[in-house]
Amino acid sequence: MRQKAVFIVPYALWIVLFVIAPLVLILYQSFFNIDGQFTVNNYLTYLTSSVYLKMTVASVWYAFLITAVTLVISYPTAYVLIHLRNKQFWLLLVILPTWINLLLKTYAFIGLFSRNGSINQFLQFVELGSHQLLFTDASFMFVAAYIEIPFMVLPIFNALAEINPSLINASKDLGATQWQTFRSVIWPLSLPGVKAGIQAVFIPSLSLFMITRLIGGNRVITLGTAIEEHFLTTQNWGMGSTIGVILIIAMFIVMFITGDTRQKGGRQ
Amino acid sequence: MKKLLSAFVGILVLCLLLAIGDYTMNRQTSGGGSHTLTVYNWGDYIDPALIKKFEHQSGYHVDYETFDSNESMLTKIRQGGTNYDVVVPSEYTVQRMKKEHLLAPLDHRKLPNLKYIDPQFLHRDFDPSNHYSVPYFWGTLGIVYNDQKIAGDQVAHWEQLWNPQLRNNIMLIDSARDVFAVALITQGKSVNTTSYQQLKQAQDHLKQLTPNVKAIVADEMKMYMEQGEAAVGITYSGDAREMMSVNHHLHYIVPTEGSNIWFDNLVIPRTAKNKQGAYQFINFMLKPENAAQNARYVGYATPNWKAKQELPKKVTDDQAFSPPHQTMRHLQTYHDLSLKTLGVYNDLFLEFKMFVK
Missing domain, CATH: 3.40.190.10 (Periplasmic binding protein-like II)
Incomplete structure (x- = not known):
């Protein structure tokens, strides 16, 4: 018993120093205005300013779209991967891009999407003419989804791998069609993975800011852009922290909606 | 368990060795003392x-x-x-x-x-x-243009940026003060104004520019302009020179009515x-x-x-980089504004960025 208590020390230290302390600091900071006086005005500004509210709606909408696109691509991918012979190898190929720096990947897309980029050169080659690809919503969504896909595939893959094959066999034995088996057995059992994937993708998507500038040309503005500006340019840390707190609340809401996985998944 | 422990110890030893190496190398390069x-x-x-x-x-x-x-x-x-x-x-x-x-x-x-x-x-x-x-x-803030896409006399002055023929063809630098400077100078105001009304007017003017704005970017503008992604870019003279050394179709102009120095x-x-x-x-x-x-x-x-x-x-002799005396007289430096005013500039800028085309 004593030994176990010792093992918890690094974890507890980590949580306190790098999770709880920063959260408390952000919350604390959000109650100060630019002159260092205690105030709740930051929250009032946030809630009454059409700029911030519109930005929040836009961020949630984009995050939702990115998550939806990622899920639509990732679920079938994970489903196919699980049935392949060398599934660990194929999974590795999906994970591999996460080893490359995010900025490098984004810059690679600039090369692909630009006026004289590979994609436009191909389009010209097949006589479809060149198109404006960069700085569009579509290209922003594409790159964001590309970056998030591994984080969605992985939990779904694990959830699918955990399913006991005899359950699927039983379903088939009892006369269920392929579709029925999927709907009533595989999907509910893989739901925890789907939910974990949504959590892992939705929250970071809310505050993407580097890609909004590099690929979106700042025509897509998310809360992350505002936080960056408040911390780096205007030095209004209070307002930046307030938006940070809003993001944390959004995170808890998403966790709450997608939480409670086991029970619900089992009952359906 | 034993394997885990040995792996753990191995990593620790490696970290220690790297730390020692780092320390000795640093000591060699920095002589220390006065x-x-x-x-x-x-x-x-x-x-x-x-x-x-x-x-x-x-x-x-x-x-x-x-x-x-x-x-x-x-x-x-x-x-x-x-x-x-x-x-x-x-x-x-x-x-x-x-x-x-x-x-x-x-x-x-x-x-x-x-x-x-x-x-x-x-x-x-x-x-x-x-x-x-x-x-x-x-250096200065000015206009870089690509002569394959537009003639120089079409972008010699700030207000020409509002010309509909530049639709979706301008790149702005992602900096509140520089973008507002463009609008303020066009309206004949100081780039250091603290009047909310003047800033609001400048913002309204900027909103009319949105159809022409292709993107609001930072350092990446160099690469984009070099690749001919847009006809016009608003940027600093130093960056302009770098772009021009790569793409010879690019030119730099400091409008005679004034700019930032x-x-x-x-x-x-x-x-x-x-x-x-x-x-x-x-x-x-x-x-x-x-x-x-x-x-x-x-x-x-x-x-x-x-x-x-x-x-x-x-x-x-390059007029673009050493503007004639006449232009130099109209160049303004930025003053250090209070954090509050800086906040106003940036909030208005954020709102401008969100303004849909």
Whole structure:
């Protein structure tokens, strides 16, 4: 018993120093205005300013779209991967891009999407003419989804791998069609993975800011852009922290909606 | 368990070895003590050969550290515990540092080479008697255009940017003050205005520009303009020169009605450990042959008139980078605005960015 208590020390230290302390600091900071006086005005500004509210709606909408696109691509991918012979190898190929720096990947897309980029050169080659690809919503969504896909595939893959094959066999034995088996057995059992994937993708998507500038040309503005500006340019840390707190609340809401996985998944 | 433990120990030993290696290497490079001069500058903003030359002449060892924004540099110096001997802030940051008493006054007797600085770059309003700063490089905000996409006389003035024929063809620099400067100058206002009404008017004017704005980007603009992604870019003269050296269809214009002029300056922070060396270094950089060599390497305009004579004619005669006297008179520097006003600029800018096409 004593030994176990010792093992918890690094974890507890980590949580306190790098999770709880920063959260408390952000919350604390959000109650100060630019002159260092205690105030709740930051929250009032946030809630009454059409700029911030519109930005929040836009961020949630984009995050939702990115998550939806990622899920639509990732679920079938994970489903196919699980049935392949060398599934660990194929999974590795999906994970591999996460080893490359995010900025490098984004810059690679600039090369692909630009006026004289590979994609436009191909389009010209097949006589479809060149198109404006960069700085569009579509290209922003594409790159964001590309970056998030591994984080969605992985939990779904694990959830699918955990399913006991005899359950699927039983379903088939009892006369269920392929579709029925999927709907009533595989999907509910893989739901925890789907939910974990949504959590892992939705929250970071809310505050993407580097890609909004590099690929979106700042025509897509998310809360992350505002936080960056408040911390780096205007030095209004209070307002930046307030938006940070809003993001944390959004995170808890998403966790709450997608939480409670086991029970619900089992009952359906 | 045993395997885990040995792996754990292995990693620890590796970390220890790396730490020792790092320590010994650092000790070798930094001589330590008063024989070191620490220079804190923007990245790639000095000819490395000059540092070697200075080390050779003075016997000091130079520690060269870099920053990427005035704000991050300021935060670091404000927090103390640093011992930078020479720092290179922009003009509005000099003003702020002066206000916060972070700078040591300069003894001009120890800087005889100050006489080589062109008088029009001395006694500017951010440091009226150059009591704290010496100009290092200067530049302007202006218009870069691609002659394959648009003729030069179509973009010679700020208000021409609003022309519908530039639809979806302009790139703006992602900086509230620079973008607002464009609108304020077009409306004949000061780029340092603190009047909310004037700023609001400027924002309304900017919103009309949105159909023409392709993107609002930072450093990436260089790459985009070089690749011909847009016809027009609003950016700084230094970046413009870099773009133009890659793509010869690009040209730079400073509109005659005015623009922003900026200065990067050499200063000595109050916390400097080696003031003696700092003076020597500044004086060394002011020496015409060194200033000329540095200007050739960095590519920005030097405020050193003697050094300018040593540069190739092609560089110094370029109207874009040394605008005619008439234009120079209309150029304005940014003042250090209060954080509140800066907040207003940025909030309005954020709103402008969100304004849908």
